[in-house]
Amino acid sequence: MDDQGEADLLGGLSGALTPFGHRLMARVYYADTDFSGVVYHARYLEFLERGRSDFLRLAGVDHTELAQGKHGERIAWVVRRMEIDFKSPARMDDILTIETRTRDISGARIFMAQRLKRGDDLLVEAQVEAAIVGEGGRPRRFPKEWVAAFVPKADF
Numbered sequence: 001m002d003d004q005g006e007a008d009l010l011g012g013l014s015g016a017l018t019p020f021g022h023r024l025m026a027r028v029y030y031a032d033t034d035f036s037g038v039v040y041h042a043r044y045l046e047f048l049e050r051g052r053s054d055f056l057r058l059a060g061v062d063h064t065e066l067a068q069g070k071h072g073e074r075i076a077w078v079v080r081r082m083e084i085d086f087k088s089p090a091r092m093d094d095i096l097t098i099e100t101r102t103r104d105i106s107g108a109r110i111f112m113a114q115r116l117k118r119g120d121d122l123l124v125e126a127q128v129e130a131a132i133v134g135e136g137g138r139p140r141r142f143p144k145e146w147v148a149a150f151v152p153k154a155d156f
Contacts, residue, residue: 037092088123
Protein backbone atom coordinates (compact mmCIF):
# COMPACT_ATOMS: atom_id res chain seq x y z
CA MET A 1 0.00 0.00 0.00
CA ASP A 2 1.37 3.46 -0.86
CA ASP A 3 1.69 6.29 1.71
CA GLN A 4 -1.52 8.02 0.55
CA GLY A 5 -3.54 4.80 0.73
CA GLU A 6 -2.25 4.16 4.24
CA ALA A 7 -3.01 7.78 5.26
CA ASP A 8 -6.56 7.46 3.91
CA LEU A 9 -7.06 4.21 5.80
CA LEU A 10 -5.66 5.60 9.07
CA GLY A 11 -7.67 8.81 8.66
CA GLY A 12 -10.81 6.70 8.41
CA LEU A 13 -9.92 4.69 11.48
CA SER A 14 -8.96 7.82 13.42
CA GLY A 15 -11.96 9.92 12.43
CA ALA A 16 -11.45 13.42 11.05
CA LEU A 17 -10.41 16.86 12.18
CA THR A 18 -13.24 19.36 11.83
CA PRO A 19 -13.54 23.15 12.26
CA PHE A 20 -14.68 22.55 15.88
CA GLY A 21 -12.11 19.85 16.69
CA HIS A 22 -12.60 16.14 15.91
CA ARG A 23 -15.30 13.65 14.94
CA LEU A 24 -15.09 9.85 15.22
CA MET A 25 -17.67 7.19 14.36
CA ALA A 26 -17.97 3.99 16.42
CA ARG A 27 -20.32 1.01 16.54
CA VAL A 28 -21.76 -0.36 19.77
CA TYR A 29 -20.88 -4.04 20.13
CA TYR A 30 -22.34 -6.71 22.39
CA ALA A 31 -19.31 -6.38 24.70
CA ASP A 32 -20.21 -2.71 25.29
CA THR A 33 -23.64 -3.55 26.69
CA ASP A 34 -25.15 -4.91 29.87
CA PHE A 35 -27.65 -7.77 30.04
CA SER A 36 -30.43 -5.55 28.62
CA GLY A 37 -28.60 -4.52 25.42
CA VAL A 38 -27.97 -0.96 26.69
CA VAL A 39 -24.41 0.41 26.81
CA TYR A 40 -22.94 -0.14 30.27
CA HIS A 41 -22.19 3.23 31.90
CA ALA A 42 -18.40 2.67 32.21
CA ARG A 43 -18.12 1.91 28.48
CA TYR A 44 -19.01 5.51 27.65
CA LEU A 45 -15.63 6.45 29.15
CA GLU A 46 -13.96 4.20 26.59
CA PHE A 47 -15.83 5.77 23.66
CA LEU A 48 -14.85 9.24 24.93
CA GLU A 49 -11.22 8.14 25.37
CA ARG A 50 -11.10 6.92 21.77
CA GLY A 51 -12.35 10.31 20.63
CA ARG A 52 -9.71 12.20 22.63
CA SER A 53 -6.88 9.84 21.62
CA ASP A 54 -7.68 10.03 17.91
CA PHE A 55 -8.05 13.82 18.12
CA LEU A 56 -4.53 13.99 19.58
CA ARG A 57 -3.22 11.58 16.94
CA LEU A 58 -4.62 13.59 14.02
CA ALA A 59 -3.44 16.86 15.60
CA GLY A 60 0.13 15.53 15.49
CA VAL A 61 0.66 14.18 19.01
CA ASP A 62 2.29 10.76 18.68
CA HIS A 63 1.62 8.72 21.84
CA THR A 64 4.41 6.26 21.05
CA GLU A 65 6.98 9.08 20.74
CA LEU A 66 5.78 10.57 24.03
CA ALA A 67 6.13 7.21 25.80
CA GLN A 68 9.59 6.64 24.29
CA GLY A 69 10.91 9.99 25.52
CA LYS A 70 11.53 11.59 22.14
CA HIS A 71 10.74 15.00 23.69
CA GLY A 72 13.59 14.81 26.22
CA GLU A 73 11.72 12.65 28.74
CA ARG A 74 8.82 10.22 28.77
CA ILE A 75 5.56 12.19 28.78
CA ALA A 76 2.05 10.94 29.48
CA TRP A 77 -1.47 12.32 29.29
CA VAL A 78 -3.61 11.89 32.38
CA VAL A 79 -7.27 12.69 32.95
CA ARG A 80 -7.46 14.89 36.01
CA ARG A 81 -11.19 15.54 36.12
CA MET A 82 -14.25 14.47 34.18
CA GLU A 83 -17.89 15.49 34.40
CA ILE A 84 -20.43 13.38 32.50
CA ASP A 85 -24.12 13.94 31.82
CA PHE A 86 -25.97 10.85 30.63
CA LYS A 87 -28.94 12.02 28.55
CA SER A 88 -30.15 8.91 26.74
CA PRO A 89 -28.87 5.32 26.38
CA ALA A 90 -27.00 3.88 23.44
CA ARG A 91 -27.91 0.34 22.42
CA MET A 92 -26.30 -2.62 20.71
CA ASP A 93 -25.51 -1.99 17.01
CA ASP A 94 -26.01 1.79 17.28
CA ILE A 95 -23.60 3.88 15.22
CA LEU A 96 -22.27 6.63 17.47
CA THR A 97 -20.55 9.91 16.67
CA ILE A 98 -17.98 11.08 19.19
CA GLU A 99 -17.29 14.82 18.92
CA THR A 100 -14.36 16.38 20.76
CA ARG A 101 -13.32 20.02 20.98
CA THR A 102 -10.83 22.02 22.98
CA ARG A 103 -12.34 24.58 25.34
CA ASP A 104 -9.08 25.95 26.76
CA ILE A 105 -5.38 25.27 27.21
CA SER A 106 -3.65 26.51 30.35
CA GLY A 107 -0.14 25.59 31.46
CA ALA A 108 0.01 21.79 31.59
CA ARG A 109 -3.77 21.36 31.25
CA ILE A 110 -6.20 21.06 28.38
CA PHE A 111 -9.95 21.38 28.88
CA MET A 112 -12.10 19.50 26.37
CA ALA A 113 -15.80 19.22 25.69
CA GLN A 114 -17.15 15.99 24.25
CA ARG A 115 -20.49 14.83 22.92
CA LEU A 116 -21.60 11.35 22.04
CA LYS A 117 -24.51 11.26 19.59
CA ARG A 118 -26.65 8.75 17.70
CA GLY A 119 -27.68 10.63 14.58
CA ASP A 120 -29.03 13.96 15.86
CA ASP A 121 -29.82 12.55 19.33
CA LEU A 122 -27.46 13.70 22.07
CA LEU A 123 -26.70 10.75 24.36
CA VAL A 124 -23.80 11.94 26.53
CA GLU A 125 -22.02 15.21 27.23
CA ALA A 126 -18.67 15.34 29.01
CA GLN A 127 -16.27 18.00 30.23
CA VAL A 128 -12.70 16.73 30.57
CA GLU A 129 -9.61 18.22 32.15
CA ALA A 130 -6.43 16.42 31.12
CA ALA A 131 -2.82 17.18 31.92
CA ILE A 132 0.61 16.36 30.60
CA VAL A 133 2.99 14.85 33.15
CA GLY A 134 6.63 13.81 33.04
CA GLU A 135 8.16 10.54 34.22
CA GLY A 136 7.94 11.47 37.90
CA GLY A 137 4.29 12.48 37.58
CA ARG A 138 5.05 16.21 37.70
CA PRO A 139 3.08 18.52 35.37
CA ARG A 140 4.73 19.65 32.13
CA ARG A 141 3.70 22.73 30.18
CA PHE A 142 1.59 22.18 27.09
CA PRO A 143 4.08 22.57 24.18
CA LYS A 144 3.51 25.82 22.27
CA GLU A 145 3.80 24.03 18.93
CA TRP A 146 0.74 21.94 19.83
CA VAL A 147 -1.53 24.85 20.81
CA ALA A 148 -2.47 25.87 17.24
CA ALA A 149 -3.46 22.27 16.42
CA PHE A 150 -5.99 22.20 19.27
CA VAL A 151 -7.61 25.64 19.05
CA PRO A 152 -11.08 25.25 17.48
CA LYS A 153 -12.02 27.34 14.45
CA ALA A 154 -15.75 26.96 15.19
CA ASP A 155 -18.08 25.71 17.91
CA PHE A 156 -19.95 22.36 17.82
